[in-house]
Amino acid sequence: xxxxxxxxxxxxxxxxxxxxxxxxxxxxxxxxxxxxxxxxxxxxxxxxxxxxxxxxxxxxxxxxxxxxxxxxxxxxxxxxxxxxxxxxxxxxxxxxxxxxxxxxxxxxxxxxxxxxxxxxxxxxxxxxxxxxxxxxxxxxxxxxxxxxxxxxxxxxxxxxxxxxxxxxxxxxxxxxxxxxxxxxxxxxxxxxxxxxxxxxxxxxxxxxxxxxxxxxxxxxxxxxxxxxxxxxxxxxxxxxxxxxxxxxxxxxxxxxxxxxxxxxxxxxxxxxxxxxxxxxxxxxxxxxxxxxxxxxxxxxxxxxxxxxxxxxxxxxxxxxxxxxxxxxxxxxxxxxxxxxxxxxxxxxxxxxxxxxxxxxxxxxxxxxxxxxxxxxxxxxxxxxxxxxxxxxxxxxxxxxxxxxxxxxxxxxxxxxxxxxxxxxxxxxxxxxxxxxxxxxxxxxxxxxxxxxxxxxxxxxxxxxxxxxxxxxxxxxxxxxxxxxxxxxxxxxxxxxxxxxxxxxxx
Amino acid sequence: xxxxxxxxxxxxxxxxxxxxxxxxxxxxxxxxxxxxxxxxxxxxxxxxxxxxxxxxxxxxxxxxxxxxxxxxxxxxxxxxxxxxxxxxxxxxxxxxxxxxxxxxxxxxxxxxxxxxxxxxxxxxxxxxxxxxxxxxxxxxxxxxxxxxxxxxxxxxxxxxxxxxxxxxxxxxxxxxxxxxxxxxxxxxxxxxxxxxxxxxxxxxxxxxxxxxxxxxxxxxxxxxxxxxxxxxxxxxxxxxxxxxxxxxxxxxxxxxxxxxxxxxxxxxxxxxxxxxxxxxxxxxxxxxxxxxxxxxxxxxxxxxxxxxxxxxxxxxx
Numbered sequence: 109x110x111x112x113x114x115x116x117x118x119x120x121x122x123x124x125x126x127x128x129x130x131x132x133x134x135x136x137x138x139x140x141x142x143x144x145x146x147x148x149x150x151x152x153x154x155x156x157x158x159x160x161x162x163x164x165x166x167x168x169x170x171x172x173x174x175x176x177x178x179x180x181x182x183x184x185x186x187x188x189x190x191x192x193x194x195x196x197x198x199x200x201x202x203x204x205x206x207x208x209x210x211x212x213x214x215x216x217x218x219x220x221x222x223x224x225x226x227x228x229x230x231x232x233x234x235x236x237x238x239x240x241x242x243x244x245x246x247x248x249x250x251x252x253x254x255x256x257x258x259x260x261x262x263x264x265x266x267x268x269x270x271x272x273x274x275x276x277x278x279x280x281x282x283x284x285x286x287x288x289x290x291x292x293x294x295x296x297x298x299x300x301x302x303x304x305x306x307x308x309x310x311x312x313x314x315x316x317x318x319x320x321x322x323x324x325x326x327x328x329x330x331x332x333x334x335x336x337x338x339x340x341x342x343x344x345x346x347x348x349x350x351x352x353x354x355x356x357x358x359x360x361x362x363x364x365x366x367x368x369x370x371x372x373x374x375x376x377x378x379x380x381x382x383x384x385x386x387x388x389x390x391x392x393x394x395x396x397x398x399x400x401x402x403x404x405x406x407x408x409x410x411x412x413x414x415x416x417x418x419x420x421x422x423x424x425x426x427x428x429x430x431x432x433x434x435x436x437x438x439x440x441x442x443x444x445x446x447x448x449x450x451x452x453x454x455x456x457x458x459x460x461x462x463x464x465x466x467x468x469x470x471x472x473x474x475x476x477x478x479x480x481x482x483x484x485x486x487x488x489x490x491x492x493x494x495x496x497x498x499x500x501x502x503x504x505x506x507x508x509x510x511x512x513x514x515x516x517x518x519x520x521x522x523x524x525x526x527x528x529x530x531x532x533x534x535x536x537x538x539x540x541x542x543x544x545x546x547x548x549x550x551x552x553x554x555x556x557x558x559x560x561x562x563x564x565x566x567x568x569x570x571x572x573x574x575x576x577x578x579x580x581x582x583x584x585x586x587x588x589x590x591x592x593x594x595x596x597x598x599x600x601x602x603x604x605x606x607x608x609x610x611x612x613x614x
Numbered sequence: 615x616x617x618x619x620x621x622x623x624x625x626x627x628x629x630x631x632x633x634x635x636x637x638x639x640x641x642x643x644x645x646x647x648x649x650x651x652x653x654x655x656x657x658x659x660x661x662x663x664x665x666x667x668x669x670x671x672x673x674x675x676x677x678x679x680x681x682x683x684x685x686x687x688x689x690x691x692x693x694x695x696x697x698x699x700x701x702x703x704x705x706x707x708x709x710x711x712x713x714x715x716x717x718x719x720x721x722x723x724x725x726x727x728x729x730x731x732x733x734x735x736x737x738x739x740x741x742x743x744x745x746x747x748x749x750x751x752x753x754x755x756x757x758x759x760x761x762x763x764x765x766x767x768x769x770x771x772x773x774x775x776x777x778x779x780x781x782x783x784x785x786x787x788x789x790x791x792x793x794x795x796x797x798x799x800x801x802x803x804x805x806x807x808x809x810x811x812x813x814x815x816x817x818x819x820x821x822x823x824x825x826x827x828x829x830x831x832x833x834x835x836x837x838x839x840x841x842x843x844x845x846x847x848x849x850x851x852x853x854x855x856x857x858x859x860x861x862x863x864x865x866x867x868x869x870x871x872x873x874x875x876x877x878x879x880x881x882x883x884x885x886x887x888x889x890x891x892x893x894x895x896x897x898x899x900x901x902x903x904x905x906x907x908x909x910x911x912x913x914x915x916x917x918x919x920x921x922x923x924x925x926x927x928x929x930x931x
Binding site for chain 1: 624625626627628800801802803804805806808809812813815816817818819820821822823879880
């Protein structure tokens, strides 16, 4: 095999007494795309930062074309041909594509002013070379997120690069946009560039990468050509146990119980047809479908946070004037898809976030009961193993997984009989996912009816007793028992939707 | 150790406590400097005067701060002050009736503001600007441009009298402040205000009564402005068409200096009151030091910038 363009040999990094990376070997080869996988905190970004000169290693070496190098900072690594596309964008929305791509490296004329003609021509050349179809004169605020990312990539590659590192590049992209990105990545690989692809979306890794390296707690637990791997083996390397163990055994509904929630002719925003659906106590029902198929709108209409018409029965009683407050009082709780937008109170403490929907609990007249609030939130912190110093800490100091645990704890305080969960494990690491699955199954066993909206097919298949598939605002299929398979769901979910390639997440 | 004393490091409450201590330190600092420059500043008489002068602004700033907590702004407070005083005293001879009428008027205007903002989704700036102008029109139509003048003695007494040496106005303000502090920090409605201001969408999803929360904030602000208006005419001794002029911006400035964030979800009664006291002290100091009165505006502007700089620094940390 050819010599690596960029390599790490025995890299070790400690912060104080805390060793975050131990004796790591890592190779980037020309014309290959290596995936760097691992849970949050496994050491992925530390490794990237060591190889690009942001950090200096405590031990070990970085080799560029076989020669040891010691970059004093990112500027030096960029000059040496290592380009990085970060998760956060650095583009400026008021500037044009060309101005962004060559920001601070604009061609100058003799007067020292920006040479606009050369700038434009260079940009067109670069975009053509990368196969990116964008008008260099468009300002960034008119571009979609995906297009802005293309600009980021062009910017990273404006000077000759041998290595391109992409840090979670698809976090904000839609399926179609991801396809475009992957085309560009394959092109670059074909041109002999070495690629590093940092992500925890396994299906993408299998689609676009040629090799894989898995980190766990600062050690390389597994590495090799991607062809030798399947989902199970990657997850096992990431979390130290296999995929099947993530999901608790299924049980199904208590046999003859009446429905906890039933919808008759419910029409939500964007509904193509009235929706009938029953949830029984004790079962976990999946609502699968592509993004934009109307699943979230349906859940919001049931919960009363968005408009909807039609009949809903909650525990056998008509529930037609729907509103979030009334839903919670009646035992119907919902977890939102977008934690930041409508789940968290970012400036307030863990305890306040936790108690937000149960302020009256333990209160006398209008007086809050801060002690009971703290005790209750402390018990949730213990129960869900939330990593936090103190429940008085701001919630924004917690990781996504821990925030999600607090929000689930908030829901459970309402002692719900019906739970609507929209993407309950989004942005959550694998260990927390397993914990959430166990919690949901335990609640079902206690008689709660659970509806899980998820774009992660493995989750739908592994967790749910019954799955409804939604497409273009209508329920189009129900799958039960062994009929619940990834292929079965995708066949229905993506049928006749105009050729958008389905891309289930893991 | 010190950190624990101040409410613990890294906790939300600790952050708030430190902000208040910062304001207190600043107040003591400017009082100290002024005393060095002009020893007659630090007398019981002068400090009491400052407190009494600051009291009307104190009422208004509590209401303004609560509106700011729910991501609002109340430009109508000054207009409510004047209109409530002019109309109630003009129409009713009986002091108690006039007092109640003024409060009702404040509540009504606040209710309209809140309705416009919550149900009609008018931006707070425009909604309260509109009610401010309408109120002004009503006031001028009623007085035909001339201030009504006569003021019942009871109002004079309320604003300038004292009980055992403690001015009545301060007793009332402290009472109102205690209730407001308790409400904001320890009661269910107060927590709802803070949560709503932090993230209205999340508040909605958590089942909090969003519209009721917003309306109640503006009602509180309207009522407190009306109280402030009555005390101010009593203190000045004349019912004037322009009573309270400038209080809308002073109260916004004081609320922000006192730690309220215009992005909502943050604010404290103690901080707001301290900031009001700082503003009024600075005005007093300008006079005591014999500087021209226009200098007050320079001081006010500089203080707002200083506060903005300090808070931006703190949120970055």
